[in-house]
Amino acid sequence: MKTNGLTKHILGTVDFIFIDQNKCNRCGQCILVCVANLWRKIENVISISEDYKESCLECAACYQVCEADAIEFHYPSGGTGVIYEKG
C-alpha cells in the first residue's frame, strides 16, 4: 500500500493505460480533464506520467474524452490500484 497525499494505492498492477501516438491528434483533452494531473504534452507529444499506476484514480476520463480513440484503458489488475476508504 502506498499513501501519496490524499490517495492510497495497492501496487503491483500490470499497465492499464496506453496511448497510440499514431492516433493521437494532440488535442489535449486528456490533460484538461485528468483530476490526478497525469498527462503531459512535451514537444507536441502527449504522454502519461511514468508512475501513473501509483496515482491514477481510475475514473477513465482520459479514455472517455479522447475522440481520436488514441487512449486505451482497462482497470488495473484485480485487488490492486486506488483504494477509496471514504468513497
Next chain:
Amino acid sequence: MNTYDIIIVGAGPGGSMAAKTAADLGLKTIFFERGRKPGEKNSSGCGLGPRMWKDFPSMMKELTPEKCPSMRAGSAARNYFINQEGIVAGYVMARPTESVSYEPAKSWITMNCYRSEFDPWIAEFAIDSGAELKTSTLITDLLKKDGKVCGVIDEHNNKYQAPIVIGADGAVSMVAKQSGLRTKWAQDQITIVPQYDFQASPEKIDDIMGDETLAVWWSAIFPASYQVFFHDGFHQGLGNWLNKWDKNPLYYLNRVISLKYYQRLLRILNAKPRELQSHLLPWLKYPYNTHTDGIILVGDAGGFPCPLEAEGIYPAMVTGKAAAQVAAEAITSEDCSKSFLSKYDKVWKNTSIGEEFEAGEELYNLWKALPFSPQETMSWFVPMFMEVMGGIYDWSQPHAKRVRQIASQIKFYMPKALPFIIKYVFPLVAKIFEEDLDKMMDPQKLMSVIPKVMDLIPKKKKPRRDDT
C-alpha cells in the same frame, strides 16, 4: 470450466441486487468484484434515497449504524447561492415538506453512508441467498462460442460459463463494450465528478450543522457542488458533462474549497481533507441499448442514473432486480436472445425509474442549463433569486420604495429569465402535467404580456391626497 446459470460482473448495489434476486430465484449465481471487497473502488455522493426503504423495506430496515458506522441522516438540505464575486449571497434551508407522503421520506431527504461500508453490506444479502462472490478478480472479456455470449474470462484467462451475463460494471463497462452495446458514451452522456472527503469530529458536525447535513452550493463561478455529511466527515464534490470543461474539474472544485465562507466552515468544523476521489457518472436523457443476446446492463453500466440529479444507487438496485427476474425467465424458457430479453425494458419502464425517465429529456435539459451552466445562467439567476429572497431585508429606503427597486431589478433580468423559462421550465411543466398548456406555452404571447405586467408597477409614488 466453471459453469453457472448466471454471471454478474460487478458487486456494487446493482450487481449485488441482481445476484441476490437471481440466487433467491434458485439460479446458480456468481458475481465478480475487481477490488479486494465490494465498495473499495467506488466513490459517490453518497446519499441513499428514501425510495430504497419504500421498495426494499426488509433489507433497508437492517441498515443500522452497527453495520454502517458512517451513517448520518441528511434530514435538512441547505442551498447556498454564490454570486460572481464568490460571495455567499444567501442560503435557504429546507426539510421534507408537508406534501411528502411516507416514512422515512418525511424524516430525512437522504441517508448518507460511505460506499466502503454500504457496498459490502448489500453484497452480504446476495451471499446469504447463495450467490458466490469472487473478489480481487478483474473480468476482461466475454466468452463467446459461435459468436454467441456464453460467459466471461478473467485477466488470468480463467473461464466462467453461463447463458447470460449481467453487466453491473459501472460507467466504463467492459460488458457493454465487448458485447457491442456501446464503445464509449457520447460526451454529453457522461460526467466527471471529482470529490474530496473531509474528516471532522461527529460532535462538531452535530453542533455546527445540526441536522442540516446535505447541501448544494449553487454558483455563478463553478458548476453546482454537493456536500454530504457522514458520521465523521463529509464529501464535497461537483461534476459536469465531459464536453463542458474549460479548465480542469479540480480547479473548479478547489474554487468551492477556497470560498471565504467555505474556509470559515472548515475552520469551525476543524475539518481536514482525508481523501481525493474521482469517478465518471453517466447522465442521460433516456437509457437505450440496455440489452442484447445473452447480455443485460444495469445501473451506471446501463445509463440509469436519474436524469435530473444523477442519483445512481437506487436505479442500480431497481434495474439489478429487474434484470435478474427477466434473466431467470429467459433461462427457464431456454431463450436468452435479444428479442426475449427486450422484456427487461418493459419491466424497468414499469418501475419508478421508468416513471422518472418519462420526463428525462426535460429534466436533463433543465439541469444542464441551470446549475451546470454557471456563466450562462447562474450569473443572472443568483442575483435575481437573491433580489427576491433578500431584497426586502433592507432599511436603505422606505419599504414601498424598496419594493419598487426590487421589481425594477427583476425587470432588468427578465430578458434573460423569460427565454430560459420558456425554453426549459415550460416544456418540463407541460410534460409533467400533460395538459393543454398551449396558451401558457406561446412564447410570443408571453413576451408581449409579461413586460406589460411589469410596466404596471408604478415607477413613482402617486401623490397623496393631502399633498395636493
